[in-house]
Amino acid sequence: YEELRTRALTVFLDQLSDKADKRTRQLGVDLANRTSMKRNPEILVALEALRAFETDKKVIENANKVLSQSQGAFKKSLLEAVTKEPDHGFDDEGGVVQIPDEFYNDVVYFRDYVMPEMTKVLRGDERSCMICHGEPGRVPSLELYPPDQVGFLSVEQLLINYRILQHRVNIEDVMNSKLIRKPLNVQSGKEDGHQGGRRYQP
Numbered sequence: 001y002e003e004l005r006t007r008a009l010t011v012f013l014d015q016l017s018d019k020a021d022k023r024t025r026q027l028g029v030d031l032a033n034r035t036s037m038k039r040n041p042e043i044l045v046a047l048e049a050l051r052a053f054e055t056d057k058k059v060i061e062n063a064n065k066v067l068s069q070s071q072g073a074f075k076k077s078l079l080e081a082v083t084k085e086p087d088h089g090f091d092d093e094g095g096v097v098q099i100p101d102e103f104y105n106d107v108v109y110f111r112d113y114v115m116p117e118m119t120k121v122l123r124g125d126e127r128s129c130m131i132c133h134g135e136p137g138r139v140p141s142l143e144l145y146p147p148d149q150v151g152f153l154s155v156e157q158l159l160i161n162y163r164i165l166q167h168r169v170n171i172e173d174v175m176n177s178k179l180i181r182k183p184l185n186v187q188s189g190k191e192d193g194h195q196g197g198r199r200y201q202p
Helices: 002-014 022-031 041-053 057-067 071-084 101-119 129-133 155-166 171-176 178-184
Strands: none
Touching: 002 041, 022 041, 022 057, 041 057, 071 101, 071 155, 101 129, 101 155, 171 178
């Protein structure tokens, strides 16, 4: 598997070079926002190099989106977004907000695994959670910011989505959280079913 993985990475990196067809380079940059890709240091180096020769503004914009999620840049943007929240709940030492590592790691996990899951199209009806919850006005009780065509959300929008869904998790009883139970379309006298039907099996 390691040999195949190395070969696949080499082929992918070739598509980000100046010698690649501009159409495959554009597709490569779009795919670079996938979780496994944007966490790969070789891909990030290739995207940095691409900015020097790429002439298509949209491709450069999407490359910058991926690079903005590297650890240092993302942490800085997250700190700025949290600081703007009126009641962020973190220590404010001398006017500087301190973000705990566990909070940062939680938001990164949310960005890389939860949001992609919510945009994943299910085979049954070719719909994702975001088809409804990312459409303004469609589900007022749970309205989220939808990622763009390459799966990117600004840090401010990501943090808002995180906070909204955080309120639907019961830390004391996670498996009975609304966020877990609603997509299962559990219907009882105490809780409503899911208008979108069952999205997951128990």
